[in-house]
Amino acid sequence: MTVIALTMMTSSSMPPSKKGIQFSDVSFEKAKKVAAKSGKLIFIDCYTDWCGPCKKMAKTAFRDYEIGEVYNESFVCLKVEMEKEEDGKVLARKYRVAAYPTLLIIDARGNLVRTTVGYKTKDQLMALAESVL
Numbered sequence: 001m002t003v004i005a006l007t008m009m010t011s012s013s014m015p016p017s018k019k020g021i022q023f024s025d026v027s028f029e030k031a032k033k034v035a036a037k038s039g040k041l042i043f044i045d046c047y048t049d050w051c052g053p054c055k056k057m058a059k060t061a062f063r064d065y066e067i068g069e070v071y072n073e074s075f076v077c078l079k080v081e082m083e084k085e086e087d088g089k090v091l092a093r094k095y096r097v098a099a100y101p102t103l104l105i106i107d108a109r110g111n112l113v114r115t116t117v118g119y120k121t122k123d124q125l126m127a128l129a130e131s132v133l
Contacts, residue, residue, distance in 0.1 A: 020063035021071045023079040028087045031076045036108035041132060043075035046082050046091065046102040053119035054101040061122045070129050075105075105132050 023045070024031065035042050045062070047054035058079075061067060071077055082088035082097060091097065095104055095112055105114040105128070114132050 020065065020068040021077050022068065023077045026078070028078065028080075028091060031078055032106075032108050032110060035076045038076070040074060040076050040108075041113060042104075042106040042108070043071055043077045044091065044104040044106065045077075045079045046088070046097045046100065046104060047079065048083050048100050049081060051100040057101060057119055061120060061125050064122045064125075067122055067125050070126065074129060074133055103128065 021043075024034070026034070028042075028044075031042050034040075045054075045057075047058075080088045080091060082092050082100065091104070094110075095102075095106075095115065097104075099117050101117070101119065103116045103120065104112065107113055114128065116128060120128065
C-alpha cells in the first residue's frame with residue numbers, strides 16, 4: 001500500500017511536461033505563428049470522437065514520457081477533432097485527411113512535411129519525429 005501511495009503521489013506531482021505530449025489549445029493560425037517564432041514544426045493529431053485507435057493512442061503512446069520529451073521540445077503540438085471543430089474541417093480539406101487517426105507534420109508556413117495514417121506505437125512515433133528533425 002505504501003508503495004502504491006508513493007507512486008501515485010510521485011506521478012501526480014510530476015510537471016505536466018513529464019506526462020507525455022502536451023497539446024496546445026490554440027488555433028492552427030496561432031500555431032503557425034508560434035512555430036515561426038520558435039523554429040519548430042507543427043505536429044497535429046487529427047482525430048474524431050468515435051475513433052477507437054485515436055482513443056487508444058491518446059491513452060498510451062501520447063502519454064509516454066520519452067515521446068512527450070521529444071514532441072514537446074521539437075513541435076508545436078495540436079490535437080484537432082476533425083468533424084466538430086472548424087479548424088478540423090478546414091485542415092481535413094486542405095491536407096486531404098480521410099481516415100483517422102492521421103498525424104500531420106507541417107512547417108510554419110503551412111506546408112505539409114509528412115503525413116501518416118493509423119494507430120502508432122511509441123517506437124513508431126519516435127521514428128516519425130526522427131524522420132523530420
